[in-house]
Amino acid sequence: MPRALFQKTGDAVYMSHLDLMRVFQRAFKRAGLHLTHTQGYNPRPSVSIALPLSLGVQSRCELLDFDLEGCDASCEEIAGKLNNALVSGVRVLEVYQDGRKIRDLALLDCTITLEYDSGVPEDACCRLAGLFSAPALIVEKKGKNGIVEQDIIPMIRRLTVNQVDGNTCALDARICCQNPTLNPAQIVAAIERYLPDLKPDFAFICRNEIYDGNETIFR
Amino acid sequence: MTDLLHRILPTVQKPARYTGGEFNEIKKDLKDVRVRVAFCFPDTYEIGMSNLGMRILYGVMNQMDGVWCERVFAPWGDMQKAMEDNHLPLWALESQHCVKDFDMIAFTIGYEMCYANILNMLRLSGVPMHSKDRQGLKNIVFAGGVCAYNPEPLADYIDFFSLGEGEEITVQIVSLYDRAKAENWSKDVFLHEVAKIPGVYVPSFYRHEYNDDGTLSAIVPLEGTPKTVTKRIIEDLDSAYWPTKMIVPSTEIVHDRANLEVFRGCIRGCRFCQAGFSCRPVRRKSADVLYRQAVETLEDSGNNEITLSSLSTSDYRQLRELTDAMIPYCEAHRVNLSVPSLRADNFSRELMQKLQTVRKSGLTFAPEAGTQRLRDVINKNLTEEEILTTCTNAFSGGWNNVKLYFMLGLPTETDEDVLGIAELVYKIIKCWQEHAQNKKRGLRIHVATAYFVPKPHTPFQWEKQISPAEYLRRCKLLKSHFYSKSITYDYHAPDLSRLEAIFARGDRRLGAVIEEAVKNGAKLDGWDEYFNYGIWFDALKTCGIDADFYTVRGYGEEEILPWDTIDVGISKCFLLKERRQAYNGKITPDCREGCAGCGANCLLQEVKCDA
Structure with a gap:
């Protein structure tokens, strides 16, 4: 089954996961690429996205698995056709065969950008780095059974903090993205809970790269 | 930043x-x-x-x-x-x-x-x-x-x-x-x-x-x-502008599909329906043009569903040619063809069978009134026999879902007409018991009643709207006659339809009411989340407007109507004649059986009315 590596940037980040699935289904149709359909009462085109992306989060490393009906186009051709049919902000970087099993996907690199309108507070980088080197960090997580407390430290492999400019700090983190999953928004939640004076005026997240459990790039 | x-x-x-x-x-x-x-x-x-x-x-x-x-x-x-x-x-x-x-x-x-x-x-x-x-x-x-x-x-x-x-x-x-x-x-x-x-x-x-x-x-x-x-009309729809490169929303919308308009106007003349009169005369679009536009629209948009829209798609003369061409295309390209507002005639039943191979949707009727007498008054040409025949076929074909839409407060309506709705529903249940293929799944009948709103440019433009209290009484009367667990009955709250009636036949003095309501936060009134009758009630009061003047009063036939400046092509004399026919319980056959002389053909210069 072929797999596409794609990015979701710009205003496309406001599309939900389900919206994006629909956008792809239509893009395949516009591109003249016929998706196979699931069996059953209500057949659906077979496309699936590995790790659903939260609304507002940018990504350069999304994976889409799909299956085409009797298609002899090469991977490059498929990528080209799809890109002509896609909306701005969603761009296929590569299409390839024989991707690894999604269950081996384990880690994710992301950048969390923190914006401070009246300037980055003094010592912010140092204090932020300090917060995430604590032995445990309990953050509330909304689950199916209500709010649960969760220690996020075991799910952070590493984290560095840099000041980008006078108003911006960037947290670069490698975190677990599957079994267990750490939503990067939890990192922002930890800052708000434990360093309320460092609560940013705005924060946004970008997924940069994905890895398996051995920190080898996952494709 | x-x-x-x-x-x-x-x-x-x-x-x-x-x-x-x-x-x-x-x-x-x-x-x-x-x-x-x-x-x-x-x-x-x-x-x-x-x-x-x-x-x-x-x-x-x-x-x-x-x-x-x-x-x-x-x-x-x-x-x-x-x-x-x-x-x-x-x-x-x-x-x-x-x-x-x-x-x-x-x-x-x-x-x-x-x-x-x-x-x-x-x-x-x-x-x-x-x-x-x-x-x-x-x-x-x-x-x-x-x-x-x-x-x-x-x-x-x-x-x-x-x-x-x-x-x-x-x-x-x-x-x-x-x-x-x-x-x-x-x-x-x-x-x-x-x-x-x-x-x-x-x-x-x-x-x-x-x-x-x-x-x-x-x-x-x-x-x-x-x-x-x-009003202006387009005479030749085949050569009229049609956008085949339509915006494809990236997020879900209400009608998330391609939409193809098959013709304009309506031959039916249901006396409550504004579109039925104000969209006349009937103008055709040819099946080959439509087929070409359908394919272009689908290929350009990547939609997996297309709907053939019009006020009454069964009345499209070339429906057979069009669907015969489209069904194979849609099957080959995995596109769901949806044909809403089909009438319960033989061809439609045959078409429903064919469409079923793509997807099976529910069965919906809009008899609008519960008795034949009242359906004749409103000129809704749908008989009980047609409804029951269609239900029989559908139930034996495996359908178990029926939706029925009615209006309450129609001119001349009595309690007998209201209870006629319940009787019709029970006949449908009986029909299901006799013909259902698989009774284990059970039957679901969804009944909804709306509060009749008289609209300008219809034969009922002078009519009274019944009071909200009377409307609710009729809803409750009907509800008390639904015993079966198969029935779900919904009735709209009267407030929204009362306001709709006020503004539909409103005059210039109502402008201040809208402004006052907006000042106090009125917005998105079509949404239950935001509709707030209190704001409108207060605005009417502040502006000294008597809501009853526009609703329960009814308009005199001699009266100058606020919309008299607007000519939609239908003569007032025709509307009055239709109103008389309604009160006599007489139907006016559809335009295809004979021109009733509404006047809309005068809008045409190059082509003839295609009713």
Whole structure:
């Protein structure tokens, strides 16, 4: 089954996961690429996205698995056709065969950008780095059974903090993205809970790269 | 640093509806643009993007050289609050520029209860609501759509109305504006010139005078304007503009599918239906043109569903040719073909069987009234026998779901008619018990009743609306006769339909009510989440308006009606004749059996009415 590596940037980040699935289904149709359909009462085109992306989060490393009906186009051709049919902000970087099993996907690199309108507070980088080197960090997580407390430290492999400019700090983190999953928004939640004076005026997240459990790039 | 809008977007519901950037969105280079049109739909993105008229006119205007038409929708409440808190004015999707920077601001109005949204959108844009407060050519506000057939409640706010089908008139209006802007005309000169375009109604060129009892005593055309303005129509639909490159929303909308209009007008003449009369005469579109447009639209958009729309698709003469061509295409391309509003005739049953191979949907009837007598009064040509035959076939074919739509408060309605609804429902249950293929799944009958709203330009335009209390009494009476667990009965609360009735036949004095309601937070009245009758009740009171005058009073046949200036092609004398027929319980056969002489054929010059 072929797999596409794609990015979701710009205003496309406001599309939900389900919206994006629909956008792809239509893009395949516009591109003249016929998706196979699931069996059953209500057949659906077979496309699936590995790790659903939260609304507002940018990504350069999304994976889409799909299956085409009797298609002899090469991977490059498929990528080209799809890109002509896609909306701005969603761009296929590569299409390839024989991707690894999604269950081996384990880690994710992301950048969390923190914006401070009246300037980055003094010592912010140092204090932020300090917060995430604590032995445990309990953050509330909304689950199916209500709010649960969760220690996020075991799910952070590493984290560095840099000041980008006078108003911006960037947290670069490698975190677990599957079994267990750490939503990067939890990192922002930890800052708000434990360093309320460092609560940013705005924060946004970008997924940069994905890895398996051995920190080898996952494709 | 992230700008304000992009900080707000992650905090609101469904932010994709505020960003634009969809497939086929039209962007232009501002240096090539002379006229910028903000095309506003007075409801949310999901509703507006489902509107075919807006899609057609978006394409029409953007085809014009030097013109850029962009889309604007009403924000949901959370976004409106964020905009107000942050002093962010309403913007257009394509350029993200403020609406107040546009030359022309156009509205398409399909529903009376979006009047608050119109004023609210002007307010959120920072554009003065009152026409007289907008001086100069900038921000000319005009409107079209079915509500323009009685535009009086909006007369103080909209500079002019464009009546009827917009494909040609919109081009004329925007071209004239282009010239006006180049030649630096005043607004007054522009309004005088635009009024010369057939189908344009400038409300400020008419003075409305009232009697002591509140009825109109005169409508005085000022400045040499004609006594009536006639709506525009497109005579040849085959050659009319049709947008095959339609915007494909990136987020889910209400009608998330391709939409193909198969013909215009209606042959039926249901006496309560505004569209049935005001969209006449009937004009055909050929099956081969439609097939070509369907394929182009589907291939360009990538949609997996297409709907054949019209007021009554069964009455499309070439439905067999069209569906015979489309079904194989749709099956081969995994496209779901949906044919709504089919009548219960033999061909439709055959067609339903064929469509079933793609997907099985529910069965919906709109008998509107419970007894044959009342169905004859309203000229709804659907018999109990037809309903039961269709149900028999459907139940034996495996269907277990039926939806039935009725109205309460129709002229001459008695309790016997109300209970007739219950009787009909029980006959359907009995039919299911006799014919159902698989009874284990059970039967679901969904019954809904709406509160009858008399509409202008229909034979019932003079009728009383029953009081809300009486409406509720009839709902409860009906409800007390539904015993079966198979039945779900929904009735609309009366408040919204009462307001709809007030504004549908409203006059200029109601403008102040809309403004007052908007001032107090009225918006998105079509949505249960936001509709607040209290605001409207207070606004009516503050403005000294007696709601009963527009509803339970009924209008006299001799009375001057607020919409008398607007000519939709149907003669008043025909409407009166139909009203008499209704009271005599006599049906008027459909136009195909014989022309009933409504007058709409006079709108045609090149072709004949295709009823």
